Amino acid sequence: MRLRILLLSMFSVLLCQPLLAQQSPQPFAAPPTLQEKALPGKTLSLAASQPKPGCNPSGDVTHNGNLVTLDLNVVKRPNKIYNPGTGSMDDVNLRSYGGCLTGPLLEINPGNTLRVFLHNQLEPPLPGAPECPDGGPNCFSIINLHFHGMHVSPAGNSDNVLLNIAPMTNFQYEVNVPEDHPAGTFWYHAHRHGSTALQVASGASGVLIVRGNRPYTGFTPGDIDTILHDANNKPFTEQVFLFQQIPYACFSDPPADQKIIKNLDGTWKCPAGDTGVVENFDKQLSSPTVWDNNGRFTSINGVVQPAITNVKAGEIQRWRLIHGGIHDTVNLQIVPMVSRGPAAALALRGIFSGTPAQQAKTIAEVCPITQPDSTKPVELVPQFEIASDGLTRTAIHPIGVAEKSVSGGIGSNFLQPGYRSDVLMVFPHPGTYCVLNQAATPEERANASIKGGPGGQGPNETQLLATVIVKAGITVPADQLTKYVEQILVRNNKNLPANALKGLADGDLTPWRGMPESGPASNASDPLQVAFYIGDLPTPPAEPTTPPGAFGFYINSKEYSPNRIDFTRQVGATEDWVLTSYGEPHIFHIHVNPFEVMDVTYKGKSIYGEHGECLVPPDSVGLVNQYCGMWHTFKDTVFVQNDYKVHIRTTYDRYIGEFVIHCHILDHEDGGMMTNIEIVPDLGAPGNGIGMPEMHHMNHNDQ
Template identity: 40%
Template structure:
């Protein structure tokens, strides 16, 4: 498989009849047109075409034996990714027409030509080695020097981060301190250990200075680790083995929903963003929208001002088809955007709904309030950030911050049409520190007959049947008892709880934005010669705070367990329900790799430093904050704390 093949012509998206969708919504009692539903369905991103050692035995490595060389299954998979510009179209509901866009994208064999900026989904398993042959075919930048390290720069240089994977951060593994300039090819190698958790992860660029611009351009893809390990009396298993359909013979139906916020703009002859009278960004026929400038395309309130829509799997205002009333599904939710909160809600749409075409801001919120009037459906979260919960968490509001993943079980109670909405996030839950508008994300079309059982009871019944059919005899009663005791999943949690008596160290961290616009961790903007030293084998408790603004904390390699989240009055809101704080409801004891830190709150987490040494980073996952300096290097040292290799002050 040759990643140096000549560039193909830019793919132009085929027309998609979004107007037909809106007209169908406006027709009293009308079902969505079949062609609109088919052409604008929220289809899953294409699967990555990966060459595996078992697919081509002749290419496998050889094991030398006394009888001669025999093929050895190396359990390897290889994927080609080429970073280049692609031309396609994005539907703009505000103007009721398509905008042509030119975006930096991952191209790979099998990329959807209609949505070339949506990266393919990588599917792997514990114990497999994933090789990603990345080639940077973006235009050269001979003059990409920046005024300072923390001024966004070099937008055509890149690298790759496997967000959430428990793999080495050094060498050609998950090394985000590498720089791949235009024209450079490099093969990443992710060696997933045999005990790696199964779950929902993702990948995206992570070069300091260009991360936000590239991710906002759509450079992101899901990375699913599927597991077949059954639990035993001495080892927990993979949740995949329990999430089976009603007959327990097939995996539960699932959907991957990747939320992206592509903040493209068209410019006039003076280089200014074109806007409508109300300030929304517009593109005239013949314009090409791009993401090319930090100064006016990123920052506080920019996304709301733009009037752009959050896309789902690359489609704006899609339909979600194939849903059946009373059928349980697993939805893998991935916030692959840069900065704005998504507060996912599901509500039944009233039968005689007007069209939302052209609405934004207060007008759109009025439309949602008038037409999305059904009771909010519960989402039952089984995992966050790819890590299975000890107990299923019921959510009516699913607040997703950039970098978050949420695996939820959903069931629609009766046939009809349902609103999939980004509900108005309150100021305290929003990365913008301001209340956000409600926005329609799409329409779910549900067929079949009414189901007379609630979703919680349906989950208990279906998972109970699956446990009776699939779980080994020596753990079956434990799994069934857990399900009867509040839908617990203790046999499937990938990491052991961290009790207080295991903790042998303390860390603290605070985010801040200064009055002179410096983005900082612990009072310092990012400097590659500075690092926080940690020691392999230790277990530490961290306290995270923010002096200004809210920031999603993300640390590479080692996930963490939530201990407590104290509001400014000292209340632990991680133990409370949604009525108190939907951002943090029922988070105590859960495992995550990304967690929102509100201004004035104290977030307490615990983590073990296991297996991997080397230098990596922690940062705010509002990616333009990271590019502007809200990041810090971490050096994991060998157990005596002295054998760190290259000292931090000599790095780079």
């Protein structure tokens, strides 16, 4: 009996420890920024020359007219990540641009030249480390820089992901952002084939914002930035959310027999004094369920489960959401917290403890999907999406409201790795809200069974991403939020041309649309195909052979070869593509030019009605098909669910050169799910219009 009491008291001490450890929430932090450096002969203001609070990235920035010059150091540096599972700050040592948990926030304007002196200060591999052949997950100290979603040249020292910047070397990038580049939310990340997933998972990514001040004149499209302000022309408060899923682990000695140290429940453990790292592709990244089971938490700008406190009820804010993870869906929903039950007292203050599994119970109690004592679904806080993948939509797309606006839409904001979503947020009343990564049913998981299913709709347990503690302000009835946002936009933009103002009153954003509607495609009757498949050749639906063909990560039955160009297309052409996955979903991403989602079909039938309304009914937990709301939107990254066909149209605008198409599940990319595309001046001319007659060295196509 005495033993039992002793055990019980020990147990309760253990249970209470995380609660004792944390008395205040993790504060929300914007991404770090580079220190401004003075131009020669100039001095900076005192404020600009002071080091900023928080992490200061290794590097600096100068502005000189249209030239933005960065010194950016790629380093592996010690850091700390909050772990609610233990209530402690875990020591980590990770690779990133600048050495903070995320790369510095970069802000540029259309017409800027972005000159980046990239200093790769990662240490070369130790003697005896594996060689670095082409492809394969290796060479973790070789890096480069990709400007995801940017419409810039892929050639030379611009957005060229075929570059290898070796350890302890420097490289000068020069990216000319055209005058007519749309304003929006983009990002940059490591993209050296073979080390992409490991480096991005380690934190080698950052947010790139293009800010525009071009007003809509009645003739030329304007920048959405010009209408997002209060009555005094002060821009709406902005919050940047770079979601990262850093799978740091501690390994048992000796290194030759590396095993991840785990708790009894299988989650990963870093004993006191140990340092978490991201070094082992197979053990930390490549399993489809590794992120679900490792007990790690999605971070936002490097902070786990931050509390956002600078929000007032009724205030419109612009949230820039960027999925910088490598593999797993973030199914973003925002729900008001229920202020009863034993867990509520701390939760209302933004304090959550425990492993993801322990937290799932708390979340079910304080942020339930149904209203207390009812089966009625909880009222979500709407996310008014104004741009997807950085490009302004034709209309405000309300996510999470049942009422109809111009484009309609309910449910979740499904963020897949690589996606961006710019949303206007209004919290209807003061109080605490949960920003959730909502769970999906097993059939809806990213890696659905061979039989298919909706797939890619969220984690297996609901996770808390952040809390929002909303101060008193203007209380808005929940069912009037859409009208409220539209009316404020109209009220604060009275100088707009009459037609634009009239449309804005119904959420129409056409005057600020990021891309013009595509023209007709030259190959509409015979579209290009991208078919993703992991498995033994041949790619289904072809009959399997005996013995089976080679196993691999395939696009159109081929694994990546740097020596092969699979698509050679004509600059200026507009063409259709059809994207499919077999067996499990993949994520299509193409560099340089965005594409327009023309249609999504399921078993040969469009999921859209005549005006883009979604014909697919919501499922049992209120999630809707993630393609709802994509009709005729421009994107650069799109989820390709097995059993669905995604029909896209793109124009190879302006730029020639070689770049890539790949799966944005980045461990798939490293595994071989990537292909080269080359845009040439003239498909009908000798050498495709490149080089001189008799010149052979331009062509490395070994097909």
